[in-house]
Amino acid sequence: MAQHKAQAAMEYLMTYGWAIMVAIIVFAALMFFGVFSTKNPEFCQMPPGTVCSKTYLSSSTDRLSVTLYNSFPKDIVVVAIGCSKRLNTTMTCTMNGPYPAPICGTDYPPGVTVRKGSSLTFNLTCEEDAGPLAFEPGEGYAGNINVRYYFAGEMESTRLISGKVYAIAN
Numbered sequence: 771m772a773q774h775k776a777q778a779a780m781e782y783l784m785t786y787g788w789a790i791m792v793a794i795i796v797f798a799a800l801m802f803f804g805v806f807s808t809k810n811p812e813f814c815q816m817p818p819g820t821v822c823s824k825t826y827l828s829s830s831t832d833r834l835s836v837t838l839y840n841s842f843p844k845d846i847v848v849v850a851i852g853c854s855k856r857l858n859t860t861m862t863c864t865m866n867g868p869y870p871a872p873i874c875g876t877d878y879p880p881g882v883t884v885r886k887g888s889s890l891t892f893n894l895t896c897e898e899d900a901g902p903l904a905f906e907p908g909e910g911y912a913g914n915i916n917v918r919y920y921f922a923g924e925m926e927s928t929r930l931i932s933g934k935v936y937a938i939a940n
Contacts, residue, residue, distance in 0.1 A: 822836055826940070847884075
């Protein structure tokens with residue numbers, strides 16, 4: 771009789787042991803593939819009319835690359851664009867007008883036109899009160915993108931839109 775109890779106990783342990791081992795292996799595989807990762811996904815959100823389709827944060831240049839898609843029914847002319855943790859901040863990439871000197875790079879002509887239905891990539895230096903931000907690989911940045919623009923042919927009425935961005939430095 772004692773032998774039957776021992777055999778039943780061994781069968782019980784073996785059956786549930788295998789089940790527990792399979793559960794541990796599945797859990798380990800899910801952890802390996804990042805299913806339970808707490809890392810925030812990268813995103814960029816803009817108000818209607820523009821779409822922020824791609825973002826890339828470079829730790830080597832400390833610049834945020836943002837691709838804006840113009841879904842307005844008209845061409846737009848971007849005169850300034852910037853990123854900061856504050857809303858409606860000073861623009862750090864000025865193409866035209868009475869704004870700070872351009873620091874986006876020389877490849878953008880003054881008042882760059884983004885045609886309706888097309889996109890353009892801007893390289894931004896994000897700033898705070900203490901000056902330009904520097905990024906380490908793997909470091910996240912959460913802030914705002916501010917775009918000052920006007921519709922082609924309507925230069926007298928510039929508009930400002932602000933969106934949100936979260937990117938991780940590579």
